[in-house]
Amino acid sequence: MTSYRNFGVVGGGAWGTALAQLLAADGAPVRLWAREEDVVAAINREHRNPVFLPGAALSSSLIATGDLADMADLDALLIVVPVPFLRAVLADLPPGDAPLIFCSKGMEAGSFAFPIDMARDLAPLRPHAVLSGPTFAHEVAAGLPTAITVAADAEIAGTLAQALARPHFRPYVSTDVIGAEIGGAVKNILAIACGIVDGAGLGLNARAALISRGFAEMTRFGLARGAQAETLAGLAGLGDLVLTCTSSNSRNFALGQGLGRGEAVEVLMADRRTVAEGAFSAPVVAAAARADGIDMPITETVARLVAGEVRVGDAIQALLSRPLRPEGR
Ligand SMILES: NC(=O)c1ccc[n+]([C@@H]2O[C@H](COP(=O)([O-])OP(=O)(O)OC[C@H]3O[C@@H](n4cnc5c(N)ncnc54)[C@H](O)[C@@H]3O)[C@@H](O)[C@H]2O)c1
Ligand SMILES: O=P(O)(O)OC[C@H](O)CO
Numbered sequence: 001m002t003s004y005r006n007f008g009v010v011g012g013g014a015w016g017t018a019l020a021q022l023l024a025a026d027g028a029p030v031r032l033w034a035r036e037e038d039v040v041a042a043i044n045r046e047h048r049n050p051v052f053l054p055g056a057a058l059s060s061s062l063i064a065t066g067d068l069a070d071m072a073d074l075d076a077l078l079i080v081v082p083v084p085f086l087r088a089v090l091a092d093l094p095p096g097d098a099p100l101i102f103c104s105k106g107m108e109a110g111s112f113a114f115p116i117d118m119a120r121d122l123a124p125l126r127p128h129a130v131l132s133g134p135t136f137a138h139e140v141a142a143g144l145p146t147a148i149t150v151a152a153d154a155e156i157a158g159t160l161a162q163a164l165a166r167p168h169f170r171p172y173v174s175t176d177v178i179g180a181e182i183g184g185a186v187k188n189i190l191a192i193a194c195g196i197v198d199g200a201g202l203g204l205n206a207r208a209a210l211i212s213r214g215f216a217e218m219t220r221f222g223l224a225r226g227a228q229a230e231t232l233a234g235l236a237g238l239g240d241l242v243l244t245c246t247s248s249n250s251r252n253f254a255l256g257q258g259l260g261r262g263e264a265v266e267v268l269m270a271d272r273r274t275v276a277e278g279a280f281s282a283p284v285v286a287a288a289a290r291a292d293g294i295d296m297p298i299t300e301t302v303a304r305l306v307a308g309e310v311r312v313g314d315a316i317q318a319l320l321s322r323p324l325r326p327e328g329r
């Protein structure tokens with residue numbers, strides 16, 4: 001059985017930096033590719049990432065690079081690039097046979113591809129895995145207790161779980177790659193919806209209703225695409241849904257709060273250096289669900305709100321006035 005010792009991390013945002021720190025905290029060498037020169041310089045000189053993960057002290061064994069060629073000859077690569085930019089970065093990766101572990105949460109516009117689908121196109125000979133769950137980056141970097149799903153073929157998932165586990169970081173193994181990807185992508189959209197409810201002052205009953213009706217949407221969409229119910233009810237689905245629907249530490253929830261307060265979507269999305277993946281994924285998942293004949297009214301509503309096609313008050317009214325139906329549908 002292969003063991004993975006020398007990790008590379010592709011993507012120097014908050015999550016890539018936190019994962020790199022997780023692996024480098026004990027002094028192990030970790031290489032991190034970041035797109036921004038100022039991020040590479042700050043990590044190597046000050047052992048900080050003030051742009052995307054301010055406040056976290058980074059290990060000196062974590063070395064940043066701006067050159068993707070430096071990601072060759074490593075045992076495994078964690079891929080942490082937001083989904084809209086992922087295909088271009090994957091295409092530029094140096095060739096190799098190290099596994100790619102996808103940590104981004106979203107679905108690509110046009111192709112309806114999840115990260116693992118892109119990898120099957122662009123790096124078909126490498127093993128692939130998904131790492132997903134309720135994991136705020138700043139908490140992982142601070143060494144707070146966290147559990148996560150690692151999904152892949154059974155042998156790879158088990159070996160990766162061993163290599164990634166730390167006393168405060170506990171991977172659970174799954175073979176349900178599509179379930180892990182769908183959980184992460186859909187929960188981001190539902191976090192925007194819950195932020196809207198919070199920003200508009202609609203109360204905690206409404207938020208609980210959204211979480212459970214949102215979970216019903218995630219489950220319908222997931223089961224239709226071959227996901228397993230237990231994955232959707234686990235860390236990568238319900239666990240992450242609960243985390244991001246209840247905290248303004250979530251960028252998706254915070255975006256929703258702004259919308260709920262009546263701020264313009266163009267203003268909220270302008271000049272962002274951080275991502276709220278749900279804003280990209282909402283129209284994509286809504287279109288995929290429509291194509292599959294799956295009812296996802298909350299996702300559809302978030303897609304229309306982020307496109308600026310409907311006002312928050314009207315959207316809420318439309319959701320509340322839908323015909324009554326059995327809870328199981
Ligand atoms: N932050 C978290 O707590 C967290 C936890 C789990 C999963 N994720 C997921 O990880 C992924 C990355 O999120 P993040 O929080 O690390 O990002 P971030 O919001 O902290 O930073 C934005 C990232 O986007 C990159 N980027 C911007 N424009 C780009 C371009 N044109 N080409 C390539 N890259 C570009 C930046 O380099 C940077 O790495 C997302 O899919 C997110 O949903 C985030
Ligand atoms: O800040 P968000 O909304 O991108 O959420 C971060 C992680 O996905 C939480 O698991």
